[in-house]
Amino acid sequence: MSRVWAFPASSSGSPSAPLVIFAMSVGLTYGAMLVGGLLALGLSGCVNMQFIVYCRVYFRESWRTKSMVIVIWLLDLSHSALVIVALWDSIIATYGDLSKLDTIPWCIGPAIELTAIITFIVQCFFAHRIYKLQKMKIFTIAIPIVAIACARLVMASITMTEMLKLKSYSTYFQHFNWIFTMGLLLSALVDGMITLSLCYFLRKNRPKFTDTMRIIDTLTFWTIQNGSMTSAATIATLICWKTMPENRIFLGLHFVVAKLYANSLLATLNARKQIWTGKQYSPTNNQPMPIVFMEDYPETSITQQGSLRLGTPQMKEAHPRSKLIQVNVEHIVESKGDDSMEMDMTDSAACSPV
Structure with missing residues (x-):
C-alpha cells in the first residue's frame, strides 16, 4: 500500500511555492523512476554487447562509420551514468525529505539532452539511407527529416536549460510543458516519416530476383517493427507527461527511449552479414531481427x-x-x-x- 505525500502549505493556508499541490504516491514517483532506470541500464548492457560484436566483425569499416558507432556508445555510457546519478539524488540523497519531491536533480536535464542527441544521430543515419535509396536526388524527403530532427534537438536543449534554471517539475510544467511536448511530438513524427519512406522506397526499388525479393520483404517487415518500437516509447512518454505530470512515469519511460535508439542503430549495422547471406530468419519464424541494409554479399x-x-x-x-x-x-x-x-x-x- 503506497503512501500519498503532499507539499506543505504556507502559513496563510495557500499552497507554498511552486503554487501547485501535487499528490504523489511513492510507487508512481520513485518506483517509476527506479523501474525505468533499471530497464534502461539493462538495455545499455545490450548496447555494450552490440558494440563489442561490431568491433569484432566490422573492424575493417571506414572510420566514418566506426566513429559514429563509437560516439553512440560513449553517449549511451554517459546517459547511463546520468540515470544512475538521477536515481541516487532522487531516491537516496533526499530520502525522507518531503520538500524535495518536486525538485529536479541537476542530471535530469543533461540526460534529456543526451537522449535527444542519440535520437538525432540515429534519425540522421536512417535519413541518409533514404537519401541513398532515392538515388541521391537533391530534392529528397531526407531534408525535411533532418530539419525536423534538428528542431527536436533544439527543443531538448531548451528543456535542459529551463530545468537547470527552475529546478522544479511543477514550475516547469506550468510554464514550459509545451516545449517538452513539442520535442516528443517531433521525435515521433520523424520516426513515422522514416518508417514510411523506407518501406516505400524499398518496395519501389524491389528487384525481380527471388533471393533479393526475400531480403527486401524482410527489410520492410522489420522497418515497420523497429520504427513502431521507438515511436511507441516516445508516444507513451508524451501521454504520461500530458496526463500525469505529477508523477515520474514519463521520466522512467524517457530513460528507456535513448537505449532503444542506440540499440536500433547498432543492431542494424551488426545484422547486415546475416541478412546478406540468408542466415537470418524470415518474419514468419518469430525470430528477432532488426532493420538492416545490405552489405557486400559473401562469395x-x-x-x-x-x-x-x-x-x-x-x-x-x-x-x-x-x-x-x-x-x-x-x-x-x-x-x-x-x-x-x-x-x-x-x-x-x-x-x-x-
Whole structure:
C-alpha cells in the first residue's frame, strides 16, 4: 500500500511555492523512476554487447562509420551514468525529505539532452539511407527529416536549460510543458516519416530476383517493427507527461527511449552479414531481427564484363545442376561497402547458369 505525500502549505493556508499541490504516491514517483532506470541500464548492457560484436566483425569499416558507432556508445555510457546519478539524488540523497519531491536533480536535464542527441544521430543515419535509396536526388524527403530532427534537438536543449534554471517539475510544467511536448511530438513524427519512406522506397526499388525479393520483404517487415518500437516509447512518454505530470512515469519511460535508439542503430549495422547471406530468419519464424541494409554479399564478385557472379551455398542448393549463377545486367550492377550499403539493380537483368 503506497503512501500519498503532499507539499506543505504556507502559513496563510495557500499552497507554498511552486503554487501547485501535487499528490504523489511513492510507487508512481520513485518506483517509476527506479523501474525505468533499471530497464534502461539493462538495455545499455545490450548496447555494450552490440558494440563489442561490431568491433569484432566490422573492424575493417571506414572510420566514418566506426566513429559514429563509437560516439553512440560513449553517449549511451554517459546517459547511463546520468540515470544512475538521477536515481541516487532522487531516491537516496533526499530520502525522507518531503520538500524535495518536486525538485529536479541537476542530471535530469543533461540526460534529456543526451537522449535527444542519440535520437538525432540515429534519425540522421536512417535519413541518409533514404537519401541513398532515392538515388541521391537533391530534392529528397531526407531534408525535411533532418530539419525536423534538428528542431527536436533544439527543443531538448531548451528543456535542459529551463530545468537547470527552475529546478522544479511543477514550475516547469506550468510554464514550459509545451516545449517538452513539442520535442516528443517531433521525435515521433520523424520516426513515422522514416518508417514510411523506407518501406516505400524499398518496395519501389524491389528487384525481380527471388533471393533479393526475400531480403527486401524482410527489410520492410522489420522497418515497420523497429520504427513502431521507438515511436511507441516516445508516444507513451508524451501521454504520461500530458496526463500525469505529477508523477515520474514519463521520466522512467524517457530513460528507456535513448537505449532503444542506440540499440536500433547498432543492431542494424551488426545484422547486415546475416541478412546478406540468408542466415537470418524470415518474419514468419518469430525470430528477432532488426532493420538492416545490405552489405557486400559473401562469395560475390563482379566480372570484367560487368556481370555479377553469385556463388552462395543457398544458390547452389537451389540450382544443383550448375555450380554458379551468372547475372548479366544491361546497365549497372554495383555492390558497395558500408558507406552506402546499397545494391542497385536494373529490371533488365537476366539469369543463366554457367
